[in-house]
Amino acid sequence: MNIAYIRVSTNKQELDSQKLEIMEYCHKNNIILDEILEVKISSTKSQEKRKIKDLKQKLKAGDLLIATELSRLGRSMLEIINLVLEFNSNNIKFLFLRQMELSNFNNPASKLILSVYAYLAENERDLISQRTKAGLENARASGKKLGRPKGSLNSIYDKDIDKIQTLLDKDLSIKSIWKLLYKDNGKSYDGLLWFIKKRKLKGS
Structure with a gap:
């Protein structure tokens, strides 16, 4: 399963911009999205309200998560790191389009x-x-x-x-x-x- 996660605080234009960026990337790279999770809420809200819990329940080993950048997952440094490490340990692949170097998590750096x-x-x-x-x-x-x-x-x-x-x-x-x-x-x-x-x- 391939899931895109899009989150903004309030700006619908930014929501549409993120969605367009992801759709264009998927089109160019022949990736078919099974679901797009769109959330219009502050990153300071709970994981449940930001649908992070839903995201973790949906993603299984071998699935792919796509987002424009890390900050879409949250603002807390500890939370972001823990989420990415959790996805990696569960063999969930991830692509952050503005930070593509993170897609190869076997890199020592x-x-x-x-x-x-x-x-x-x-x-x-x-x-x-x-x-x-x-x-x-x-x-x-x-x-x-x-x-x-x-x-x-x-x-x-x-x-x-x-x-x-x-x-x-x-x-x-x-x-x-x-x-x-x-x-x-x-x-x-x-x-x-x-x-x-x-x-x-x-x-x-």
Whole structure:
């Protein structure tokens, strides 16, 4: 059985985006989905409300779980790690489309990579909140007008800016960050390098 798990807090557009990403991947790789579990609820809610318990009951040895990324399973680092290890010990295969390197869990580095991603998932929301507040306070203190400057452009890397900064703070090289986050997604190293320079991101 092949099951896709899709979860968002409130945004239907993001729900549709995740579903489209999964459907396109399955179409390209000749994977037939038997079921799609869609959940619109915060990751802070119980596993029962997030249908994680249903997911565990449905999945058997040899089955495949597909999600866009680890953070869809939860925000707690410990919870995410335990879920993935439980799936692996039960011989359940899994694909996280934005973290494809985790699909080969026989890789000696896979548990380290899992820990990094789980840490990022747990801290992403807090980091975004803290940096947004700090940025607004600094802007107000310096008398800057808030809001996006006229003619400014978003980068495809902006959604991952906190992940990138966290990895830079952990002294990972830009090349390592590219391999970890983007190599399998077809995004270029030069593009990431340009983004980091443009956003003036630096390690601690």
